Amino acid sequence: xxxxxxxxxxxxxTPSYRTVLWKVLGLTLAILAVIGVAAFKTLEIxxxxxxxxxxxxxxxxxxxxxxxxxxFLIPPVSMAVAGFFLDELAELCERDIYPAGETGKALPTxxxxxxxxxxxxxxxxxxxxxxxxxxxxxLNISVFLFANAYLFGREYFELASLRFMPLPQAQVLRxxxxxxxxxxxxxxxxxxxxxxxxxxxxxxxxxxxxxxxKRLRNIEPKRIS
Numbered sequence: 001x002x003x004x005x006x007x008x009x010x011x012x013x014t015p016s017y018r019t020v021l022w023k024v025l026g027l028t029l030a031i032l033a034v035i036g037v038a039a040f041k042t043l044e045i046x047x048x049x050x051x052x053x054x055x056x057x058x059x060x061x062x063x064x065x066x067x068x069x070x071x072f073l074i075p076p077v078s079m080a081v082a083g084f085f086l087d088e089l090a091e092l093c094e095r096d097i098y099p100a101g102e103t104g105k106a107l108p109t110x111x112x113x114x115x116x117x118x119x120x121x122x123x124x125x126x127x128x129x130x131x132x133x134x135x136x137x138x139l140n141i142s143v144f145l146f147a148n149a150y151l152f153g154r155e156y157f158e159l160a161s162l163r164f165m166p167l168p169q170a171q172v173l174r175x176x177x178x179x180x181x182x183x184x185x186x187x188x189x190x191x192x193x194x195x196x197x198x199x200x201x202x203x204x205x206x207x208x209x210x211x212x213x214k215r216l217r218n219i220e221p222k223r224i225s
Contacts, residue, residue, distance in 0.1 A: 001180075004215070005187045007097075008208035012200055016092045017207075020085050025199055027081040032073065075148070075192045075201050076123035080116065082202030086159055087112055089206040094163075097211070104163025111162075119155040126151055145189050152192070152201075153185020156209035164213070177216050184212050 011017055082089070087106040094104060107115070126147045154174065161170040174181055188205045192198045 001183060001187070001212070004211040005184075005204075005208050008093075008204050008211060009191075009200075011093060011096065011207045012203045014096070016096060017089070017203060020089055020092070021200075021203055024078060024082050024085060024202060028074070028078045028199060031077050031081065035073070035077075073124075074195070074198050076120050078199050079123055079202050080120040082116075082206075084113075084116070086116060086202070086206055087163070089203060090160060090163055090210050093207045093210045104160075107162055115155070115159060115162075119151075122151055122155075123148075141193070144193060145186065148189035148192055149182055149186035151185065152188040152205055153181040153183075156185070156188065156205045157181050157213065159206065160209040160213040164217070173216060180216065181212070184209060 012021060090104065091106065106112070126144075129143065129147070157174055158170060161173060165173070188201060188208065191204055192201045
């Protein structure tokens with residue numbers, strides 16, 4: 001499993017992935033910038049006290065708070081952006097590491113976007129809870145990792161497996177291999193917990209889970225040079 005995770009990280013930087021990487025990074029950073037600017041403008045209009053020193057202090061504290069919030073929002077925002085490219089990423093991964101004829105079938109556009117939207121909403125919810133628990137030492141990191149391990153394991157597995165099998169069959173496989181999938185989700189969650197590197201979570205998660213689904217179906221990937 002560790003070797004698959006490292007191979008997925010290496011694949012993110014390969015030429016075939018790089019084009020999608022820049023698209024996801026660019027759109028994610030643009031959305032986060034818009035969120036940041038909108039929050040500051042809203043604070044300027046409605047939230048700053050009239051006293052100069054008090055206004056300066058509120059600006060500093062709110063800026064720090066907004067930075068923390070944006071760090072927690074990076075995984076769901078990048079996931080929302082990557083939702084438009086997940087099938088493309090999965091297909092690139094399959095073509096790079098599996099023989100011809102082993103690529104899966106792209107999901108219908110509506111189903112793919114529906115899965116991405118559901119994943120994004122759940123991710124926002126989980127990360128907001130983790131943000132609220134930030135004031136409880138130790139607990140916040142634990143909640144973030146263990147909740148996102150389940151979330152990432154389930155959702156990335158679903159994305160990768162539905163390219164090869166119908167949903168009922170994918171659910172049977174997921175239940176049968178639940179501990180394996182949860183462990184894979186935990187590795188993805190570890191990457192998602194590192195600021196800036198968590199921008200790569202959707203790309204690494206897709207490449208990683210494609211490998212795990214193949215292994216769970218007893219198909220061995222070939223190494224990428």
